[in-house]
Amino acid sequence: MNPEDRKYSREHEWALVEDAAAGTVLVGITHYAQDQLGDVVYVELPETGAPVGHMAKMGEIESVKAVSDLYSPVSGEITEVNGRLAQEPELVNTDPFGDGWMLRVRMSDPAELDALLDAGGYNEYLGGL
């Protein structure tokens, strides 16, 4: 269920390397995270050009009943924010690994990816929750 093409944080965010040479990744939250949240109604994200820190708060996500902080799995500069989420926050529920992506980030330290879990490690981590 968790795609093998990306890395995962223990806070249930994913990072997918788009262009290794340019050091760009897409960032979003996992199926498990959206399932725990329930119906997502609002996603608050920073603006393009803003810096994000490794496992630092990058935004907030609200479901009908709860609000949770979002943490960036990598540090760097935001080059794009998924503008569709403003009008269609439910994309985080329906397609968390695809159209529900949140940020495009140019990494400042690609080595941070090594500290994240691969799909197998993340599955194992979920099994222990």
Added chain:
Amino acid sequence: MAADTAAENLRTALYDTHVALGARMVPFGGWDMPVQYEGVIAEVAAVRNAAGLFDVSHMGRLHIGGPNAASLLDILLTGSASGLRVGRARYCFICNERGGVIDDTIFYRLSDDEFLLIPNAGNRPAVSLWFDRQLAQHFDGRGVHITDRTMLTGLLAVQGPSAVNILDHLCEDFTPGARLARNPGRDPAPSLLRPFTWGRGHIDGRRVFIGRTGYTGGDGFELAVGSADVVAIWNRLTEAGAAPCGLGARDVLRLEAGLPLHGHELTETITPIEAGYGRFVRRDGGYNGADVLDHQRVYGTERRLVGLTLPGRSSPRAGYDVLANGEVVGAVASGSYSPTLERCIATAFVDAAYAVSDTVLTVDIRGRRADATTTELPFYQRPS
């Protein structure tokens, strides 16, 4: 994010059914309960447009009987028990001597000297203890027997505009608790019950107590059944089209309808008058806290509960500050995105000076300032 379900929590007879349906179970009031199945938005829509089914077996069932039962309840409840006719039900408050709310409740008059009272799950022990003490104080412990049948029965709520069709379809041998006001010249059916009346019948040969009551702001019924029959009746109701709904949807629905949740709009230090629910408090006194509530009704209170509406989808949550001109003038009691109204709604206690409709206040949403307009409750009223 996920709360653990503790082993010591109570489980309703439907626990395995909820898990099999894929519900997320959460601890609530000492019970493991489903917070959602398909999703809160879909479940709210089911109740507003068709029919939803809730397991509310975590709420208490206290039977209060005996020659002094009505007299005791007249002291304990803000609504009159002795004035309630057999066959009817009433919503009101259990207040302490300071007018604070120990619990809110719906109670049914089963016969001249027997009542069924439904306390909230988490308040059941406190209510039972309070009733025992009051009985000792006022009647020397005599003339009333209080029986807690919570663990022997189940309680289901079938809510929404289609609930009446489902109940009429499934219910056999229906007998109203009181003579029906309308006699259509056919066999009685649940649809002939007026709001806040009850009757008895059978579903699949199983005995069911049926009240035309609920807590969603729409039409609906609550069914008390024997524990051994709960699963079978739940299944019949879902087969007939009632969608399983969890506590998440229940909380959104009651907030849309402007109904209080104990612990938020009402507590032992908040009175029904402050919260604007004086219509459920009788005016002839004689109950615990009457002096305080009568005084507040005449002279007003320093704080008042108001409704707030906000554009957008980022919701105020309980405890957030409410400001006017940069000064804190109150706090949010409950808040949620409302799927029915497609905006955010909240209740808040504010200084009385600001408890005027269409006042623009500010809510501090985790450091963000959002404009919120005061409005009278409820936010949602069912189409007539």
